[in-house]
Amino acid sequence: MMSRSPMLENGVKKGPWTPEEDQKLVDYIEKYGHGSWRSLPNLAGLNRCGKSCRLRWTNYLRPDIIRGNFSDQEEQIIINLHGALGNKWSIIARHLPGRTDNEIKNFWNTNLKKKLLQMGIDPITHMPRNDPYLNNLSNLHHLLSFSTAPWDNPLGLHSQITQLARAQLLQNLWQLPSTSSPSLYNSLFNAQQISYLQTSPISVEPSEKPLSCEDYDGAMDDTLGFRNDSNQSETPYDMSQSSSSLPNLIPTSLECLKIPSVVEDKWEDLINDEESESY
DNA sequence: AACCGGTTCAACCGCGTACGA
DNA sequence: GTCGTACGCGGTTGAACCGGT
Known part of the structure; x- marks a missing residue:
């Protein structure tokens, strides 16, 4: 006390x-x-x-207060709801019986925020951060663990986070060649751990402008952020090009900060029926 | 054992909103 | 429409705690 x-x-x-x-x-x-x-x-x-x-x-x-550590499930719910609602602690708390807004806020600020940062995910936008090179290596193992985590929930929100982590991981790896030693890059890219990233051939093409929301939303899983429309050259991306020609995984327009479509579908229900148990 | 810096979390503060007079 | 009151919410504070040296 x-x-x-x-x-x-x-x-x-x-x-x-x-x-x-x-x-x-x-x-x-x-x-x-x-x-x-x-x-x-x-x-x-x-x-x-x-x-x-x-x-x-x-x-x-209050007699119904739950004290003690947050469960993994509670943690995931908080991350999801924070991604959808932002710092609406009281609304988030209504979906976690026995937890107070104050407790959730503290837990977010002392644990979850750091966890997301370590994974290279911006805790405010819940988008991958465009970290400087020095952050890339330190983030890799967090991204690897997060991007392979067996997330499962009714809204599929975690699969989006998983995809974001994968996208950030690939971008971090991609940025390595121009800034680090070739041997380091090769050893990382040949690592068995990341073979799952290559489940299908990725047609890597240069991007001339930052990704739009639609690009970001729809093309993430198969191209991991690289544009693949018919206006693009069919020439495979020349690996010798500067990494600066890569599209930025962080949306650059405010429009792109909108709530993910999966969340948007449930948004109205969530707001209009805060007491609903549907979540 | 003592010190120090970082972390945790209960409690406070200030602002916004709802509501009744 | 305006004012005052009560309440709720999110941000911030600061003492206790903890781990490292």
Whole structure:
């Protein structure tokens, strides 16, 4: 338990709650319900403001609170919902019974955000980051583990994240030749681990402009980000070209930051029916 | 054992919104 | 339409905790 020094402001106590205060609050709410939070402190004999009482109850004392580590499933739900909703902690919390918005927010900031960053995924946009070269090597093993993870969920959201990780992995590998030693590059590209990336021949062609949303959405799985329309030259990409001619996997227009189509389909249901168990 | 820097998480703060007078 | 009040939400803070040296 924390022990901030208790402060008195306008005669109202602030800082960490004592077990006695907790007991008073629980006893009162169990008997009478919280009613008006503003008047609760006086009625319950607490020298606290109503806001503090509400927070203490909803974030800590409520009987249905689940304490302890987040399960893998909860973690995946948070990532999915955050990708779709952003920092809407209260809405995310409604889909995780027993978890509070505060707890989820803390968990996101201290764990999940870092985890996504390590995998080269921007925790804000949930898109692959266009990391500098120095980040490439350090990200590889995270991307490898993430891109092969057996994600499975009703919305298929994780498969999109998996694809993003694969795309980022390939881009990171692709950027290696121009900046690192050939031997290192060859050893990485010949690694058995990444053979799954080559399940079908990739027609690699130079791109003249950044990917559009449609390119990004539709072509990711088979071309991993490389354009493949009829306007493109049929000449295979010359590996000796500079890597700067590669398309950027990070969408450059705001339009491309839109919610993935899979999420969009469920978006309205989610927002209109926040109490729905459909998720 | 002592120190130090990073991490965690309960609690606070300020703002936005809903609602009634 | 406006004002005041109450509540909820997201961002931030800071003391405890933890691991490394």
